[in-house]
Amino acid sequence: MHFDELIGHLGQHTVDGLSKGAIYALIALGYTLVYGVLRLINFAHSEVFMVGTFAVLGLWTAFGVKNNPPIGQAVLFLVLGLIAAAIASGGTALAIERIAYRPLRRKNAPPLIFLITAIGISLVLVEVFGLLLPDVAGGALPTLFGRARQIVGMPTIIQQETLLQIGNTAITNIQLIVFVSAVVMMALLDWFINRTRYGRGVRAVAQNPETAALMGVNQERVIMLIFMLGGIMAGAAALLWSMRFGFTQNSIGFVLGLKAFTAAVLGGIGNLRGALVGGLFLGIVEVYGATLFASNWEDVIAFVVLIVVLMFRPTGLLGESLGRARA
Amino acid sequence: MALLELDNVSVSYGRIEALHGISLTVNEGEVVALIGANGAGKTTTMRAISGIRTLSQGRISFNGEDISRLRADLRVVRGLCQSPEGRQIFPGMTVLENLDMGAYTRRDSAGVAADLDRVLTLFPRLAERRKQAGGTLSGGEQQMLAVGRALMSRPKLLLLDEPSMGLAPMVIRQIFDIITEINQQQGITILLVEQNAQQALSRAHRGYVLETGRIVKEGSGQDLLTDPAVKEAYLGVS
Numbered sequence: 001m002h003f004d005e006l007i008g009h010l011g012q013h014t015v016d017g018l019s020k021g022a023i024y025a026l027i028a029l030g031y032t033l034v035y036g037v038l039r040l041i042n043f044a045h046s047e048v049f050m051v052g053t054f055a056v057l058g059l060w061t062a063f064g065v066k067n068n069p070p071i072g073q074a075v076l077f078l079v080l081g082l083i084a085a086a087i088a089s090g091g092t093a094l095a096i097e098r099i100a101y102r103p104l105r106r107k108n109a110p111p112l113i114f115l116i117t118a119i120g121i122s123l124v125l126v127e128v129f130g131l132l133l134p135d136v137a138g139g140a141l142p143t144l145f146g147r148a149r150q151i152v153g154m155p156t157i158i159q160q161e162t163l164l165q166i167g168n169t170a171i172t173n174i175q176l177i178v179f180v181s182a183v184v185m186m187a188l189l190d191w192f193i194n195r196t197r198y199g200r201g202v203r204a205v206a207q208n209p210e211t212a213a214l215m216g217v218n219q220e221r222v223i224m225l226i227f228m229l230g231g232i233m234a235g236a237a238a239l240l241w242s243m244r245f246g247f248t249q250n251s252i253g254f255v256l257g258l259k260a261f262t263a264a265v266l267g268g269i270g271n272l273r274g275a276l277v278g279g280l281f282l283g284i285v286e287v288y289g290a291t292l293f294a295s296n297w298e299d300v301i302a303f304v305v306l307i308v309v310l311m312f313r314p315t316g317l318l319g320e321s322l323g324r325a326r327a
Numbered sequence: 328m329a330l331l332e333l334d335n336v337s338v339s340y341g342r343i344e345a346l347h348g349i350s351l352t353v354n355e356g357e358v359v360a361l362i363g364a365n366g367a368g369k370t371t372t373m374r375a376i377s378g379i380r381t382l383s384q385g386r387i388s389f390n391g392e393d394i395s396r397l398r399a400d401l402r403v404v405r406g407l408c409q410s411p412e413g414r415q416i417f418p419g420m421t422v423l424e425n426l427d428m429g430a431y432t433r434r435d436s437a438g439v440a441a442d443l444d445r446v447l448t449l450f451p452r453l454a455e456r457r458k459q460a461g462g463t464l465s466g467g468e469q470q471m472l473a474v475g476r477a478l479m480s481r482p483k484l485l486l487l488d489e490p491s492m493g494l495a496p497m498v499i500r501q502i503f504d505i506i507t508e509i510n511q512q513q514g515i516t517i518l519l520v521e522q523n524a525q526q527a528l529s530r531a532h533r534g535y536v537l538e539t540g541r542i543v544k545e546g547s548g549q550d551l552l553t554d555p556a557v558k559e560a561y562l563g564v565s
Contacts, residue, residue: 197431200431212428214377217428217431
């Protein structure tokens with residue numbers, strides 16, 4: 001146990017935890033949106049994120065991006081990366097809904113069938129990207145057979161450096177970008193759901209689908225909208241991940257998706273602000289835990305905390321709702 | 328002219344048929360009451376009209392158009408709006424947001440604002456509670472909200488499913504006064520489903536009696552009120 005280290009550098013560990021948790025929170029929104037409207041855990045959402053990282057990788061590879069480009073180019077590549085990831089992830093999420101879930105909904109399939117389908121799609125995407133991976137990285141045409149799955153590095157777009165030093169707490173430029181952009185994306189989503197007409201339609205379907213239809217809300221359109229929005233948020237997370245960690249892999253979504261799902265449940269699944277709270281909370285707990293014990297304990301600690309929190313607050317930290325309380 | 332016409336409509340839940348080929352018409356400007364006991368198929372009829380239930384047989388036309396296969400949300404656009412059984416307020420939305428949901432399909436913001444004023448004048452209680460969450464209102468207030476919300480779509484035909492359910496006698500009278508006012512002042516056609524046959528028939532131009540999925544009687548509100556069989560079965564008089 002390294003209490004002295006944790007207490008001595010509490011500020012630093014908190015900052016590290018927040019910037020880690022911000023990525024969890026962005027991905028968690030996808031789980032929470034879909035659950036809030038359909039009562040479905042979309043386990044394929046981890047692969048929606050994974051596809052986003054590959055879009056970033058593909059774009060940067062296509063442009064021949066080198067390490068540490070000049071600042072103007074760096075900004076351009078980040079913005080283009082965000083657009084590419086948002087389109088790829090949003091499109092993937094939408095495709096999953098249209099190809100897999102919608103036909104099941106039409107047939108009134110029981111919830112278990114949706115769950116198995118979600119896991120199946122997740123595996124298919126992981127395997128397909130594992131087969132394609134080395135060639136995307138090399139920029140050659142994809143070869144579908146006999147390729148290994150390996151970690152692919154990405155160029156460093158922004159060199160990590162300390163931006164702010166407060167006491168013994170250092171905040172890096174990358175941490176700041178990750179945290180601020182994640183919060184901005186979430187604020188935009190929150191505004192959209194709570195303040196716009198389409199957002200009101202989403203909340204109506206979440207609260208009472210049948211009455212929403214009686215008010216003229218097209219439920220299928222709302223469902224497409226939430227998959228797309230969740231996908232866009234996962235795309236943003238994919239860009240931030242690529243910028244901060246600089247690598248991806250076909251199986252990258254698995255643990256990250258599980259963490260984000262945990263964050264959504266911690267905050268109260270179906271609750272947008274809960275995803276933010278849960279994500280940041282999980283990030284901080286992981287970093288604290290890794291400091292107290294050892295870094296390879298962080299996953300153990302994360303899931304123990306999930307179980308403990310749910311024992312005392314079964315509906316999560318903020319409770320279950322989309323936008324606002326469900327009576 | 329018939330605004331709504333049900334022609335030999337049947338609806339099934341799985342293998343069980345709940346409506347066995349019912350036919351009814353609602354003419355423009357009328358208040359029509361559909362009365363019957365619990366489980367007679369009143370709510371099923373309403374759900375078939377608003378498109379929540381698909382028909383196993385028959386045809387529904389509205390304003391001269393066959394809407395039998397039209398999606399529920401598009402029927403709202405055509406001018407058909409329902410205040411559902413049990414009120415079904417959106418609990419997490421404020422009174423104003425609930426009313427806005429009624430105007431979901433409309434794009435004429437000036438017209439919506441005018442209708443909002445009209446609804447809040449019609450139901451002053453809602454105006455007092457406009458910022459309150461719908462789930463915190465009393466039963467009577469929720470009923471007013473459900474009717475007001477349906478009015479916000481500016482319907483040609485207003486469908487009211489059990490507007491008196493679970494309300495105190497005083498509040499029931501108040502709700503029916505408002506229903507009459509909506510019909511007479513705003514010229515909105517109303518189809519009303521009720522267990523409270525006395526109130527419903529005394530306010531309606533015409534009525535239908537539904538028994539186990541079949542229409543067994545029809546006539547003017549007054550005729551049905553004085554019909555001995557109706558009296559015995561639905562008005563608690565013998």
